[in-house]
Amino acid sequence: MAEAYHVDSDVGFINELAGLGGEDLKKCFQCATCSVACPISPDTRPFPRKEMLAASWGLKDKIVGNPDIWLCHNCGDCSTLCPRGAKPGDALMAMRNYNIFEYATPKALAKAVADPKKLPLLLAIPAVIILVLGLVLKLFGVNWLNFAPHEAVWQADYINNYLVDIIMIPTFTGAIAVFALGLKRFVADMHANALADGKTDKQAIDPAGFGRALLRILPTIMKHEKFNECSENRDRSTAHLMVLYSFIGLFIVTGCFFLAEWVFHIEGPYTQVNPVKWIANISALSLIIGAALLLKNRLAKEDQVSGYWDWYLIGLVLALGATGLLTEMARLAGFVGLSAVIYFVHLMFVWSLFAYTPFSKLAHLVYRTTAMAYNEYIGRK
Ligand code: SF4
Numbered sequence: 001m002a003e004a005y006h007v008d009s010d011v012g013f014i015n016e017l018a019g020l021g022g023e024d025l026k027k028c029f030q031c032a033t034c035s036v037a038c039p040i041s042p043d044t045r046p047f048p049r050k051e052m053l054a055a056s057w058g059l060k061d062k063i064v065g066n067p068d069i070w071l072c073h074n075c076g077d078c079s080t081l082c083p084r085g086a087k088p089g090d091a092l093m094a095m096r097n098y099n100i101f102e103y104a105t106p107k108a109l110a111k112a113v114a115d116p117k118k119l120p121l122l123l124a125i126p127a128v129i130i131l132v133l134g135l136v137l138k139l140f141g142v143n144w145l146n147f148a149p150h151e152a153v154w155q156a157d158y159i160n161n162y163l164v165d166i167i168m169i170p171t172f173t174g175a176i177a178v179f180a181l182g183l184k185r186f187v188a189d190m191h192a193n194a195l196a197d198g199k200t201d202k203q204a205i206d207p208a209g210f211g212r213a214l215l216r217i218l219p220t221i222m223k224h225e226k227f228n229e230c231s232e233n234r235d236r237s238t239a240h241l242m243v244l245y246s247f248i249g250l251f252i253v254t255g256c257f258f259l260a261e262w263v264f265h266i267e268g269p270y271t272q273v274n275p276v277k278w279i280a281n282i283s284a285l286s287l288i289i290g291a292a293l294l295l296k297n298r299l300a301k302e303d304q305v306s307g308y309w310d311w312y313l314i315g316l317v318l319a320l321g322a323t324g325l326l327t328e329m330a331r332l333a334g335f336v337g338l339s340a341v342i343y344f345v346h347l348m349f350v351w352s353l354f355a356y357t358p359f360s361k362l363a364h365l366v367y368r369t370t371a372m373a374y375n376e377y378i379g380r381k
C-alpha cells in the first residue's frame with residue numbers, strides 16, 4: 001500500500017502568491033504542457049509543472065529556497081501554450097518575488113517597498129536625510145548644501161560630493177549586508193531542498209567550487225543566453241541587456257570618481273571630454289532607452305500580469321536615468337536652480353536604489369545569479 005502523505009497546506013501563502021502576480025495558478029490541472037514547452041527546463045524533474053502543483057497546494061517549503069524557479073526567465077512561452085490560462089510564467093515570477101520578500105530583513109521595510117501607498121514615505125526618507133544632514137553641517141560652518149549658487153560648473157556646487165558620499169556609502173554598505181544575510185539563508189535552503197529532492201549528493205557546499213561555478217555562469221548572464229532560447233518575449237532581452245550594462249557602466253563611473261576624490265585627491269569638476277564622463281552619459285542614455293523599451297513591452301503585453309513591483313522597478317530605472325541626464329542638461333543650459341532641484345531628486349532616487357534594492361524586483365539580479373551558480377555547482381542542466 002502506498003505510504004500516506006500529509007499535505008500541510010498554507011492557504012495564506014497561496015493568497016500571497018496571488019497578490020504577487022500568481023492569481024491564476026489555481027487554474028492549473030497538471031497537464032504538463034508548460035514543462036514540455038519550456039525551452040530551458042531540465043530533462044530531469046523539469047519545471048514549472050511541479051512548482052505549479054506545490055504552489056496551488058500551498059506547499060511553501062517547496063517554493064522557498066527552490067533553485068529551479070530562478071532558472072525561469074519569464075519568457076512567457078509556457079503561459080501562451082497553457083490550455084487553462086494558469087499563466088505558469090507569471091506564477092513563477094510571483095514565487096520569485098515571494099522568495100525575495102522571504103529572505104529580506106527587516107520584514108517591515110520589505111512590506112513597505114511592496115506597498116504603493118508607502119512610496120511617498122519611502123521617497124521622503126532620503127530627502128529628509130540629505131536636508132537634515134546638510135543643514136546641521138551648515139550650523140557648524142560646513143557649506144555642503146547650496147541650492148542657489150551664483151554659478152555652477154558641476155553638481156557638487158549644489159550638493160557637495162562629500163555630503164553625498166557620507167550618506168550613500170553607509171546606505172550601500174547596509175544593502176550589501178542585507179543581501180549577505182539573505183543569501184546565506186537562501187543558499188542553505190537551496191542546498192537542503194536539493195539534497196531532499198535527490199538533485200545532489202554533495203553533503204556540504206565547497207565555497208571554492210561554488211566560486212568556480214559562479215565564474216562559469218557569468219558569460220551566460222552577461223549575454224542573456226537563456227533569454228534568447230525563448231521565443232515569446234525574446235525582444236525583452238535587448239532592453240534587459242541595456243539596463244544591465246548601463247548599471248555596470250554607472251557603477252564603474254562611480255568607482256572611478258570615488259577613487260579620484262578619496263584616494264588620488266583629484267577634485268572635480270571634470271571636463272566633458274573626460275572618458276569617464278562619456279561612459280556616464282552613454283550609460284544614462286542607455287538606461288533611459290532600456291527602461292522605455294521595458295515599459296513599452298509591458299504595456300503591449302496585455303495578457304501578462306504586471307504588478308506594482310514591475311512598475312516600481314521600471315519607474316525607478318527611468319527616473320534615475322532621466323534625472324541624472326536632466327541635471328547635466330539643465331546646468332549646461334544655464335538653469336542653475338532647476339538643475340540643483342533635479343539633482344536633489346536624482347539623489348533621492350539613487351539612495352532609494354541602494355536602500356530598497358534588496359526588497360525590490362531588482363534583487364532578482366542577485367538571487368538569480370546565486371541560484372544559477374548553485375545549479376551549475378550541483379550540475380543541474
Ligand atoms: S500550468 Fe497550464 S500547462 Fe502547466 S501543467 Fe498547469 S494547466 Fe498544464
Ligand code: SF4
Pocket residue numbers: 037038039040041047048071072073074075076077078079088089090092230
Ligand atoms: S516563462 Fe519561459 S522560462 Fe519560464 S517556465 Fe515558462 S517557458 Fe520556461
